[in-house]
Each structure stands twice: as C-alpha cells, then as structure tokens.
Amino acid sequence: xxxxxxxxxxxxxxxxxxxxxxxxxxxxEMEAELNPLDxxxxxxxxxxxxxxxxxxxxxxxxxxxxxxxxxxxxxxSMGCDExxxxxxxxxxxxxxxxxxxxxxxxxxxxxxFDLIFCGERxxxxxxxxxxxxxxxxxxxPALTYVSKIERLEERYIRVRRAVEGGxxxxxxxxxxxxxxxxxxxxxxxxxxxxxxRAKEMQIPVLTVDDLNLNRSFVGLExxxxxVVKIFYxxxxxxxxxxxGKNPEEAVDExxxxxxxxxxx
Ligand SMILES: Cc1cc2nc3c(=O)[nH]c(=O)nc-3n(C[C@H](O)[C@H](O)[C@H](O)COP(=O)(O)OP(=O)(O)OC[C@H]3O[C@@H](n4cnc5c(N)ncnc54)[C@H](O)[C@@H]3O)c2cc1C
Numbered sequence: 001x002x003x004x005x006x007x008x009x010x011x012x013x014x015x016x017x018x019x020x021x022x023x024x025x026x027x028x029e030m031e032a033e034l035n036p037l038d039x040x041x042x043x044x045x046x047x048x049x050x051x052x053x054x055x056x057x058x059x060x061x062x063x064x065x066x067x068x069x070x071x072x073x074x075x076x077s078m079g080c081d082e083x084x085x086x087x088x089x090x091x092x093x094x095x096x097x098x099x100x101x102x103x104x105x106x107x108x109x110x111x112x113f114d115l116i117f118c119g120e121r122x123x124x125x126x127x128x129x130x131x132x133x134x135x136x137x138x139x140x141p142a143l144t145y146v147s148k149i150e151r152l153e154e155r156y157i158r159v160r161r162a163v164e165g166g167x168x169x170x171x172x173x174x175x176x177x178x179x180x181x182x183x184x185x186x187x188x189x190x191x192x193x194x195x196x197r198a199k200e201m202q203i204p205v206l207t208v209d210d211l212n213l214n215r216s217f218v219g220l221e222x223x224x225x226x227v228v229k230i231f232y233x234x235x236x237x238x239x240x241x242x243x244g245k246n247p248e249e250a251v252d253e254x255x256x257x258x259x260x261x262x263x264x
Contacts, residue, residue: 001056001154004113005045005080006103006134007038009064009071010124020230022220024093025124032067034074037119039187040180045117046079047185048152057081059113061106063091063099069203077190077198084110088207093220096125100133102218105211107138115157116177120145128179135177143176147183 012033017026042060049056060075060083062068072083086106094102107113116138118131128144135142147167148160158171162181190198208218216222240257242250258264 001048001052001115002111002113003045003048003056003058004107004110004116005038005041005058005060005075006116006118006131007042007060007062007071007075008035008119008122008130009033009062009068010035010122018230022093022227024220024227032070034071035119035122035124037121037123037182038071038075039078039119040182040184041117041119041178042075042078042080043185043187044149044178044180045115046188048115048149049079051152059083059110061086061103061110063087063094063102063106066205069205072203073198073201074190076201077194078188079194083201083203084206085203086206086211090208090215090219093223094218095223095225096127096129096133097225098218098223100130101137102208102211102213103130104134104137105213106206107134109206109211112138112175114174114176115152116140116175118177118179120179120181131177131179138175138177140175140177141172142179143170143172144179146178146180149178149184 009032012031019026045058049058058080060072060080062072063086066087068087069085072085076083084106086102091102107116116134121128132142132144143159143161145162146159147162149157150160150169151158155174156171157174157176158169159178160167160169162183208215242253245253255264
C-alpha cells in the first residue's frame with residue numbers, strides 16, 4: 001500500500017507578523033515547527049504501516065520554503081520512509097487553492113497513493129481547506145475529521161468521523177484522502193534511531209517545472225483569494241488590569257473600581 005502524509009511547517013509562536021501590503025505572513029527568520037495537528041496524521045500513517053507489515057511505504061510531502069525540510073525530517077524521524085519538499089519562488093503567495101493544486105501535482109508526479117493523510121487544519125492558516133481541495137484536484141473522495149479507522153482493506157476503508165454531538169461511520173473505496181482529528185491517536189516521540197535516520201536522509205526538492213504545473217495556477221497571481229485589507233484590532237476601551245494581589249484584595253479593588261464608575 002502506498003501511503004502519503006501531507007505536512008506543513010508553521011510558526012512556533014503566536015507572535016506572527018503580517019505584511020500589510022500583500023496580506024501575507026512574514027515567514028523569514030521565524031521559528032518554525034511541524035504543524036502539531038499533522039503529528040496525528042503522521043502517527044496514524046505509521047500505525048497503518050505497522051499493521052500491514054512490510055507491505056506499505058510512507059512518503060511525506062511538504063510545500064514551503066527550504067527550511068520546511070525540517071518538518072519533513074520530523075515526520076521521517078517518527079517512522080515515515082521518505083520525503084519530498086515542494087519549494088519554488090513561483091509558489092510564494094499561494095493561497096489554499098493554489099497550494100492544493102501544487103500538492104496534488106506532487107502526488108501525481110510521485111505516481112499517486114492509496115491513502116493520503118493530512119491534519120485537520122494548520123495552526124497558522126487554520127482553514128482546513130487544503131486536504132479536501134487536494135482530494136478534489138485528484139478527483140478522489142475526502143473523509144474529513146476522521147477519529148478512527150475501523151477497517152482497511154486493499155481497496156476499501158471504513159472510518160469514524162467526529163461530528164457535532166457524536167460520530168458517523170462512512171465507507172469508501174481507495175484511493176482516499178483522510179484528514180484526522182486529535183482523538184485518533186497519541187503521537188509517539190521519535191527515538192534516537194529515527195532522528196539519526198532523518199538527519200542523514202536526503203530530501204529531494206521539487207519545483208514547479210519538475211511537476212509540470214501550470215504557472216498561472218500558483219503563487220500570488222495564480223491565487224483567487226484577495227486579501228483586501230489586513231490590520232491589527234484597535235482597543236476601543238480602557239481596561240483595568242488587577243495583578244499581584246490575592247483574590248480577596250483583587251475583589252475589593254474591583255468592587256471599589258466599579259463603585260467609582262457608578263456601575264455598582
Ligand atoms: C493571498 C495569500 C497568499 C499566501 N501566501 C503564502 C505564502 O507565500 N507562503 C505560505 O506558506 N502560505 C501562504 N499563504 C497561506 C497559505 O495559502 C496557507 O497557509 C496554505 O494554503 C495552507 O492553508 P491552511 O494554513 O489554512 O492549511 P489547512 O487547510 O488548515 O491545513 C490542513 C492540512 O493540509 C495540509 N497542508 C496544508 N498546507 C500544506 C503545505 N503547505 N504543505 C503540505 N501540507 C499542507 C496539512 O496536513 C494540514 O494539516 C497565503 C494565503 C493567501 C490567502
């Protein structure tokens with residue numbers, strides 16, 4: 001079985017800076033990490049491989065700047081077999097539509113997969129659109145919010161999907177794309193052997209021309225999303241912060257503050 005995991009590198013901080021002109025995130029010199037929710041996708045892929053024995057191979061794909069190779073290596077250290085980085089200046093400024101187009105091009109280029117795993121959402125963009133859009137570009141089914149794989153056969157899968165107030169069971173044929181939720185497993189910590197293997201592994205970098213992508217479908221120009229305006233919210237009220245007090249003192253101070261404003 002050919003398994004693929006899509007992983008994204010995200011900022012390892014909530015102090016993200018935005019370029020107000022282009023409406024895009026300033027990604028240079030920022031600390032980055034493997035999207036925490038993608039670790040569940042990686043873990044599930046590795047568990048499927050372990051269940052199938054030697055009959056499975058896991059390929060990790062990420063699209064991003066060259067430093068995103070670290071996210072690919074993090075996934076390899078957890079048990080994936082090989083990885084590719086899709087990186088090209090022409091891809092800069094891609095929105096979710098263009099990102100999904102490029103990732104689906106990489107998947108096609110690598111010969112296609114039976115199972116494609118991705119995270120529920122990336123902790124920076126948070127749209128949750130990329131997985132289902134990749135499936136749409138590949139014309140295969142997408143099963144989202146998967147919390148359990150109940151049954152997996154060569155050409156068939158049945159899963160549980162987390163839905164509001166419960167779960168539903170759905171089945172389909174392979175190939176399929178699955179986006180997984182946290183409840184599906186507990187990601188493992190990479191062991192020393194895994195880290196060493198990842199460190200030594202060469203990660204090929206794929207470009208737009210390697211994949212024969214349509215240049216007008218990628219990058220800022222190829223992205224249908226327009227960020228019309230981006231701004232930091234302005235505080236319209238003056239708040240009062242009470243700190244360094246025990247709860248009783250803090251409550252007394254709050255009461256006298258509210259009394260001074262005529263609220264109490
Ligand atoms: C106008 C515009 C310009 C942008 N320019 C840039 C840019 O220059 N550089 C940039 O990095 N982002 C850019 N973005 C953001 C970028 O489009 C999104 O970060 C990206 O498409 C993923 O969307 P998301 O973060 O909502 O992921 P989600 O849809 O929330 O991610 C769901 C899952 O899809 C997979 N996935 C998502 N993204 C990737 C990826 N890149 N590689 C592999 N797997 C992935 C992961 O498994 C992830 O858990 C831009 C967005 C807009 C609107």
